[in-house]
Amino acid sequence: MSDLKYVGKSIPFKYADQKIAGDLKYVSDLSMPGMLHLKLLTAGIPRGKVKEIDTTRAEALDGVKKVYTFKNTPRRPFNGYYWYRDQEMIKDEVLLTDYVRHVGDRVAAVAAESSETAERACELIEVEYEKQEKPILDLEEALVGGDALHEKGNPFAEREFAYGDVDGLFAKTPSELIFSDKMETPKVHHAAMENHACLAYPEPQGKLTVISPCQLIFSVRLIISTLLDLPLNRVRVIKGNMGGSFGAKQETFLEPLAAFVARDLNRPVKIFFNRRESILATRTRSKILGKVKTAVSPEGKILGRDIDVIVDAGGYTSNGDIVSAAMAKKISRLYRIEHQRYHSYSVHTTTPPGGPCRGYGSPQIHALTEVNLDRAAAALGIDRVELRLKNLLHPHEKDLLGGPDIGNARIIEALEKGREEFNWTRKKKANQKSGRSGRYRRGIGVACATHVNGYYNVYPDFSGINIRFYEDGSILLNTSIHDLGTGARTIMAQIAGEVLEVDPEQITVLEGDTDRSPYDVGCHASRGTYVIGKAVQQAAVKLRELLLEETKKLAKNLPGVKPEEKLEVVIEEGRIRIGSDHYSYQEIISRIQLENQQELNVNYSYHSQANPASYGAHFVQAEVDTFTGLVEVKDYVAVHDVGQAINPLAVKTQIDGGVQMGIGMALMEEIDFDQKGYPLNTNFHDYHLINAPAMPEIRVFLIEDKEPHGPYGAKSIGEISTVPVAAAVVNAVNDALGKFLTTLPLTPPRIIDALY
Amino acid sequence: MKINFILNDEEKTVDIQPDTRLVDLLRERFNLLSVKEGCGQGECGACTVIIDGKAVTSCLILVSQIEGSIIWTVEGLEKSGELEIFKKYFKKHGAVQCGYCTPGMVMSARALLNKNKHPDREEIRKAIAGNLCRCTGYNNIIDAITAIAEEGGFGV
Ligand code: FES
Ligand code: FES
Numbered sequence: 001m002s003d004l005k006y007v008g009k010s011i012p013f014k015y016a017d018q019k020i021a022g023d024l025k026y027v028s029d030l031s032m033p034g035m036l037h038l039k040l041l042t043a044g045i046p047r048g049k050v051k052e053i054d055t056t057r058a059e060a061l062d063g064v065k066k067v068y069t070f071k072n073t074p075r076r077p078f079n080g081y082y083w084y085r086d087q088e089m090i091k092d093e094v095l096l097t098d099y100v101r102h103v104g105d106r107v108a109a110v111a112a113e114s115s116e117t118a119e120r121a122c123e124l125i126e127v128e129y130e131k132q133e134k135p136i137l138d139l140e141e142a143l144v145g146g147d148a149l150h151e152k153g154n155p156f157a158e159r160e161f162a163y164g165d166v167d168g169l170f171a172k173t174p175s176e177l178i179f180s181d182k183m184e185t186p187k188v189h190h191a192a193m194e195n196h197a198c199l200a201y202p203e204p205q206g207k208l209t210v211i212s213p214c215q216l217i218f219s220v221r222l223i224i225s226t227l228l229d230l231p232l233n234r235v236r237v238i239k240g241n242m243g244g245s246f247g248a249k250q251e252t253f254l255e256p257l258a259a260f261v262a263r264d265l266n267r268p269v270k271i272f273f274n275r276r277e278s279i280l281a282t283r284t285r286s287k288i289l290g291k292v293k294t295a296v297s298p299e300g301k302i303l304g305r306d307i308d309v310i311v312d313a314g315g316y317t318s319n320g321d322i323v324s325a326a327m328a329k330k331i332s333r334l335y336r337i338e339h340q341r342y343h344s345y346s347v348h349t350t351t352p353p354g355g356p357c358r359g360y361g362s363p364q365i366h367a368l369t370e371v372n373l374d375r376a377a378a379a380l381g382i383d384r385v386e387l388r389l390k391n392l393l394h395p396h397e398k399d400l401l402g403g404p405d406i407g408n409a410r411i412i413e414a415l416e417k418g419r420e421e422f423n424w425t426r427k428k429k430a431n432q433k434s435g436r437s438g439r440y441r442r443g444i445g446v447a448c449a450t451h452v453n454g455y456y457n458v459y460p461d462f463s464g465i466n467i468r469f470y471e472d473g474s475i476l477l478n479t480s481i482h483d484l485g486t487g488a489r490t491i492m493a494q495i496a497g498e499v500l501e502v503d504p505e506q507i508t509v510l511e512g513d514t515d516r517s518p519y520d521v522g523c524h525a526s527r528g529t530y531v532i533g534k535a536v537q538q539a540a541v542k543l544r545e546l547l548l549e550e551t552k553k554l555a556k557n558l559p560g561v562k563p564e565e566k567l568e569v570v571i572e573e574g575r576i577r578i579g580s581d582h583y584s585y586q587e588i589i590s591r592i593q594l595e596n597q598q599e600l601n602v603n604y605s606y607h608s609q610a611n612p613a614s615y616g617a618h619f620v621q622a623e624v625d626t627f628t629g630l631v632e633v634k635d636y637v638a639v640h641d642v643g644q645a646i647n648p649l650a651v652k653t654q655i656d657g658g659v660q661m662g663i664g665m666a667l668m669e670e671i672d673f674d675q676k677g678y679p680l681n682t683n684f685h686d687y688h689l690i691n692a693p694a695m696p697e698i699r700v701f702l703i704e705d706k707e708p709h710g711p712y713g714a715k716s717i718g719e720i721s722t723v724p725v726a727a728a729v730v731n732a733v734n735d736a737l738g739k740f741l742t743t744l745p746l747t748p749p750r751i752i753d754a755l756y
Numbered sequence: 757m758k759i760n761f762i763l764n765d766e767e768k769t770v771d772i773q774p775d776t777r778l779v780d781l782l783r784e785r786f787n788l789l790s791v792k793e794g795c796g797q798g799e800c801g802a803c804t805v806i807i808d809g810k811a812v813t814s815c816l817i818l819v820s821q822i823e824g825s826i827i828w829t830v831e832g833l834e835k836s837g838e839l840e841i842f843k844k845y846f847k848k849h850g851a852v853q854c855g856y857c858t859p860g861m862v863m864s865a866r867a868l869l870n871k872n873k874h875p876d877r878e879e880i881r882k883a884i885a886g887n888l889c890r891c892t893g894y895n896n897i898i899d900a901i902t903a904i905a906e907e908g909g910f911g912v
Contacts, residue, residue: 010850012847012848013852016846016847017847019852019858020839020842020843020847020852020855020858020862021790021834022790022830023790025789026792026856028792029789192854192856193794193800193854193891194792194854195794243855243857244853244890244891246890274795275794275796275800485855485891486853486891487853649849649896652850653850653853653892653893653896656893657889657891657892658893659893660889660890660892660893660894661890683795683796684797684799684888689888689890691885691886691887691894692880692881692882692885692887692897692898693882693885695881695893698893698895
């Protein structure tokens with residue numbers, strides 16, 4: 001049994017009281033004396049070259065300070081995904097464009113004394129386009145159409161990852177053992193409840209400070225410094241309180257504009273988007289069109305797989321190529337498959353750019369492959385759980401594509417546990433008995449999935465930590481963590497508290513501030529707990545050592561201690577024992593300061609040692625109303641292999657939230673476009689999220705079997721929690737209907753279409 | 757236009773454009789920042805306040821509609837001490853992640869408990885149907901509200 005005191009406990013989140021009381025100021029709540037409001041004019045057409053922009057009427061409006069267009073803003077192209085110097089990537093976005101590439105593209109901006117004035121002024125700007133050009137919407141057409149949205153044309157990127165002998169295998173496999181699917185996954189809006197916001201203000205000596213609810217302060221700083229030609233020490237980026245991100249606020253595209261205007265006008269400048277802008281003028285989950293072909297033996301062994309994907313990057317490159325590599329790197333980390341190939345093209349379309357979104361390609365690629373496995377199981381007459389069990393990887397098995405060790409992979413236990421808790425066999429029999437008739441049809445689905453723990457060996461993956469004891473025994477943990485609302489600060493306090501035997505309540509955890517906190521590569525790629533958490537653990541160990549060392553020096557001078565006497569100095573239950581006497585931290589640390597004249601302060605830099613895989617197995621029972629096409633999720637079991645839950649309630653909440661997002665992707669969430677390229681979903685009245693009545697109860701089970709390099713054995717949960725969801729839900733719907741629907745989301749019209 | 761109403765148990769009179777949205781009045785004039793704006797169209801519930809006992813989305817209310825009304829926001833519940841029980845159980849059940857939806861959730865829950873002291877989970881789900889949350893998946897919020905109802909003590 002574990003004797004952990006703070007790790008493994010469901011400690012309430014820091015700042016929860018302030019959030020409940022509305023006392024916590026989010027970036028969108030901030031204001032400063034003399035602050036200007038910067039409102040963007042976003043394009044109302046999908047595509048066209050700006051011929052003329054007439055801003056005179058807007059400028060004449062009382063309260064308008066200045067109007068910006070491509071004519072008076074920096075023209076240097078950038079990519080919002082740029083996060084370390086000299087990172088190679090296509091840079092094709094500018095602050096304000098003269099060529100519109102999607103509805104919502106940034107065309108102009110107005111700085112005004114009030115947001116209403118800025119908004120009214122935007123309406124007075126007249127944009128004339130040379131002509132409205134043909135939109136690019138269909139991904140297969142985009143591949144061959146020869147129509148270029150950017151210099152490089154379409155496709156702008158191609159990727160191939162392969163091992164084994166895929167062609168040889170498929171050539172010798174009889175066609176009845178080859179199972180093919182084509183799947184479309186939707187462009188999804190992250191739907192963080194707080195719309196995008198940022199605040200920039202000038203400071204003395206030509207310095208600019210930006211408060212942003214972001215995920216990578218050092219990337220924001222780097223991009224601003226590059227675009228505005230400022231040395232890094234003249235840009236300060238502070239992570240502000242944020243109302244959710246899910247990847248939406250990972251890339252930098254608003255902060256440089258706010259910073260530029262703040263410098264230009266020498267006034268604080270705030271941007272606060274409305275929902276339409278958050279949907280159309282930020283980032284989305286990349287849509288994909290995927291094809292998969294899987295060869296499976298009659299006994300259910302997966303022999304090989306061939307995957308072809310087209311990634312819809314939208315109007316700008318962003319991470320439209322990198323997300324494809326991320327998808328590829330999942331295909332060999334779940335099942336043992338000896339021959340595999342992944343090929344992709346990335347194309348630009350006249351739609352809002354794709355970008356990082358919880359799971360970073362994983363929900364998409366798993367939707368394709370997990371739905372396809374069900375087709376194989378059905379054709380071979382093998383139970384769907386059994387088929388998966390036959391092929392799942394064992395702990396530390398090799399990733400045949402050459403990725404890092406999968407670590408203590410416990411997906412088999414997760415799937416078995418889920419089967420039992422969900423009552424898979426009983427539910428399956430009940431369904432078989434009731435048959436597929438009647439208005440309401442029930443089906444069950446399962447999906448397995450994997451995701452990462454940081455960037456080990458691929459990108460920089462290190463984290464600086466500063467941790468110090470105050471003289472009363474409380475602690476300051478200075479990190480560059482970005483708490484996205486997940487409780488990351490609480491998790492860090494639990495880890496440090498465990499090492500130092502200090503109540504997490506006594507530990508202040510600072511978030512990122514480029515001027516004051518140590519460098520860290522950012523909160524993305526599910527590296528928060530696994531990498532930064534480990535850094536915190538190690539730094540805390542160093543601080544503990546320092547405390548003991550300094551106490552030993554002190555011990556020599558204690559009254560009544562002979563110089564040659566060797567006293568034992570140990571930490572026991574949050575107190576220090578010297579010989580047989582116990583002291584509080586407060587007593588000792590105060591004396592260390594006074595007598596040793598030493599601060600108990602540790603700076604520590606840690607880089608990841610591995611990138612194990614996190615796993616989840618989800619089970620769904622769904623009921624389809626065949627009259628309306630509506631789907632209700634009736635029962636849901638989620639089992640996750642997390643190594644060690646630092647805070648079980650936080651883990652459970654991550655999973656519930658991940659499921660909410662994934663059901664949306666499966667059933668209703670999609671930014672769709674009409675044939676002319678105009679978006680059909682611009683606010684929550686036509687972009688629907690799962691609300692409370694539609695949300696099932698989630699039965700969560702954790703497999704806790706420690707991961708070697710994780711803090712206390714922990715690994716990631718934030719992203720993996722949403723990865724299997726869409727696949728499992730679709731599999732349940734398909735089971736109910738006896739079909740293989742693969743165009744997501746499975747909206748009522750699509751279900752009705754498939755039925756009649 | 758002059759408008760009189762009671763806000764968090766205090767009488768207020770404001771001279772204001774009648775087409776000002778209530779959410780703007782509360783945030784800008786009274787600095788009640790618990791009232792969030794997530795959609796501006798009555799679809800997300802982040803701006804929920806209680807008017808005359810009912811939970812409403814303040815982004816859809818114009819100030820001309822509130823003459824003589826009794827309005828509560830989370831700040832008012834804090835002042836009256838009622839917020840304590842929400843704090844206790846929202847924290848205990850992990851009902852708060854980013855927290856952006858939370859004040860709105862609290863107000864919808866409070867309005868429900870006004871008229872139904874012992875709601876079941878389905879009734880709670882319905883009461884917060886208009887409050888979107890992207891972080892929690894709602895279930896922990898429902899746990900929290902259930903616990904609050906069980907402890908009870910709400911007058912009308
Ligand atoms: S802001 Fe009022 S309901 Fe969304
Ligand atoms: S807690 Fe973040 S939206 Fe509800």
